Amino acid sequence: xxxxxxxxxxxxxxxxxxxxxxxxxxxxxxxxxxxxxxxxxxxxxxxxxxxxxxxxxxxxxxxxxxxxxxxxxxxxxxxxxxxxxxxxxxxxxxxxxxxxxxxxxxxxxxxxxxxxxxxxxxxxxxxxxxxxxxxxxxxxxxxxxxxxxxxxxxxxxxxxxxxxxxxxxxxxxxxxxxxxxxxxxxxxxxxxxxxxxxxxxxxxxxxxxxxxxxxxxxxxxxxxxxxxxxxxxxxxxxxxxxxxxxxxxxxxxxxxxxxxxxxxxxxxxxxxxxxxxxxxxxxxxxxxxx
Amino acid sequence: xxxxxxxxxxxxxxxxxxxxxxxxxxxxxxxxxxxxxxxxxxxxxxxxxxxxxxxxxxxxxxxxxxxxxxxxxxxxxxxxxxxxxxxxxxxxxxxxxxxxxxxxxxxxxxxxxxxxxxxxxxxxxxxxxxxxxxxxxxxxxxxxxxxxxxxxxxxxxxxxxxxxxxxxxxxxxxxxxxxxxxxxxxxxxxxxxxxxxxxxxxxxxxxxx
Numbered sequence: 199x200x201x202x203x204x205x206x207x208x209x210x211x212x213x214x215x216x217x218x219x220x221x222x223x224x225x226x227x228x229x230x231x232x233x234x235x236x237x238x239x240x241x242x243x244x245x246x247x248x249x250x251x252x253x254x255x256x257x258x259x260x261x262x263x264x265x266x267x268x269x270x271x272x273x274x275x276x277x278x279x280x281x282x283x284x285x286x287x288x289x290x291x292x293x294x295x296x297x298x299x300x301x302x303x304x305x306x307x308x309x310x311x312x313x314x315x316x317x318x319x320x321x322x323x324x325x326x327x328x329x330x331x332x333x334x335x336x337x338x339x340x341x342x343x344x345x346x347x348x349x350x351x352x353x354x355x356x357x358x359x360x361x362x363x364x365x366x367x368x369x370x371x372x373x374x375x376x377x378x379x380x381x382x383x384x385x386x387x388x389x390x391x392x393x394x395x396x397x398x399x400x401x402x403x404x405x406x407x408x409x410x411x412x413x414x415x416x417x418x419x420x421x422x423x424x425x426x427x428x429x430x431x432x433x434x435x436x437x438x439x440x441x442x443x444x445x446x447x448x449x450x451x452x453x454x455x456x457x458x459x460x461x462x463x464x465x466x467x468x469x470x471x472x473x474x475x476x477x478x479x480x481x482x483x484x485x486x487x488x
Numbered sequence: 489x490x491x492x493x494x495x496x497x498x499x500x501x502x503x504x505x506x507x508x509x510x511x512x513x514x515x516x517x518x519x520x521x522x523x524x525x526x527x528x529x530x531x532x533x534x535x536x537x538x539x540x541x542x543x544x545x546x547x548x549x550x551x552x553x554x555x556x557x558x559x560x561x562x563x564x565x566x567x568x569x570x571x572x573x574x575x576x577x578x579x580x581x582x583x584x585x586x587x588x589x590x591x592x593x594x595x596x597x598x599x600x601x602x603x604x605x606x607x608x609x610x611x612x613x614x615x616x617x618x619x620x621x622x623x624x625x626x627x628x629x630x631x632x633x634x635x636x637x638x639x640x641x642x643x644x645x646x647x648x649x650x651x652x653x654x655x656x657x658x659x660x661x662x663x664x665x666x667x668x669x670x671x672x673x674x675x676x677x678x679x680x681x682x683x684x685x686x687x688x689x690x691x692x693x694x695x696x697x
Contacts, residue, residue, distance in 0.1 A: 202674075205653055205681065214692035215685050218637070221630030222654045227535040231549060235535070236527065238553045243560045247527050463553040 241433040242463040392427045408441045436471050449475040523563050540650045541583035551582045577665040580647045637687040649680035
């Protein structure tokens with residue numbers, strides 16, 4: 199039995215039928231959705247999908263860097279961006295003063311705009327950051343293939359940056375760091391940064407470097423208090439607490455998570471993380487189950 | 489062991505041989521894909537399958553995660569060359585579960601083109617990438633019309649029609665995914681096409697009035 203020709207390939211198919219079928223075939227999974235889905239699956243299964251996606255993007259760009267290295271590089275770029283902004287920021291801040299801090303995805307941003315400096319300047323790992331321009335991140339993202347996460351591999355070097363100097367006179371010196379993040383890159387880049395930061399936290403956690411992972415998570419919270427991937431960050435925080443042996447904290451965080459998200463795919467993983475804490479206290483699991 | 493089917497004679501094979509035949513004979517692989525490779529290769533296919541099986545975009549996102557979480561548990565059981573069929577089979581089951589859980593709500597809200605608040609943030613980003621807003625609107629309306637027609641197909645015909653006409657799967661893959669005899673797949677496809685064509689014509693006539 200041979201395959202019948204499909205309606206769209208059949209010249210006898212009515213135009214109105216063909217039009218509908220073409221519309222059905224044209225819909226595709228956007229990179230933003232794909233990344234969010236990957237991160238959710240990673241949180242639920244522990245698989246390194248987000249890092250894997252970044253790895254794919256790097257290899258597509260011809261680089262030999264590993265995925266985790268790519269995520270780490272992006273993290274360093276974020277840190278350096280803050281450093282660069284320390285020097286070149288100032289007047290640009292006014293331009294972004296009206297950006298809603300709760301909606302980084304829709305914020306009107308510029309790819310090359312310097313960013314303001316907030317608390318992240320002291321938190322970001324600037325001491326290990328290479329001298330590269332943040333614009334390279336945006337540039338790389340605009341040339342990335344759909345569905346891929348691309349970390350720039352040929353970042354543009356800039357002049358060696360002097361040590362960051364405090365700006366006590368600047369009235370905007372303590373602008374929210376998430377606004378700075380919004381100014382770093384357009385919407386998709388913001389999500390890429392979120393993904394890279396969470397991937398780095400996961401990598402550190404897997405490497406049993408809880409302190410560094412905790413510091414990265416604090417940075418993520420500061421930069422993306424209302425980020426797209428906050429739920430995944432919550433799961434990571436529970437894992438970090440479990441890694442640190444803080445049973446009470448695991449239980450408190452897990453309860454709060456399950457209260458907020460009782461029926462998401464990550465809930466099952468959170469219940470598994472919570473189970474030892476409950477067993478230790480001899481209590482019965484009363485969390486909502488799907 | 490992989491047995492390559494001779495072109496056009498697949499359905500004449502004995503069942504045990506048919507089950508051993510790879511579904512992508514043109515590019516046979518000899519090693520199983522890792523979970524990460526499966527996601528990279530088939531995430532878009534899974535999401536589109538779920539959408540065409542009647543899930544709203546936000547539901548398709550969640551269901552896509554559910555499909556891959558299932559796959560994560562069982563991916564060692566997926567046979568080489570049959571990944572797409574396996575995934576579609578999971579999609580059909582997951583989509584049916586989501587629809588059951590949405591029983592109290594309309595299967596498709598009339599305002600499919602209008603996204604809810606939680607969807608808005610992500611959709612606005614993808615909308616910004618559309619070259620032509622008017623074209624995007626027309627496309628969204630056509631997709632909505634398509635979904636409405638597909639939703640009215642009988643449950644046993646819908647997966648066959650969607651997988652063959654919209655996802656471009658082979659009859660062989662569909663038979664495996666839905667665990668149906670080849671003849672049943674062919675007859676269901678035929679009936680589904682008749683119903684779909686009639687419904688599309690009726691919708692077109694209504695538009696012209």
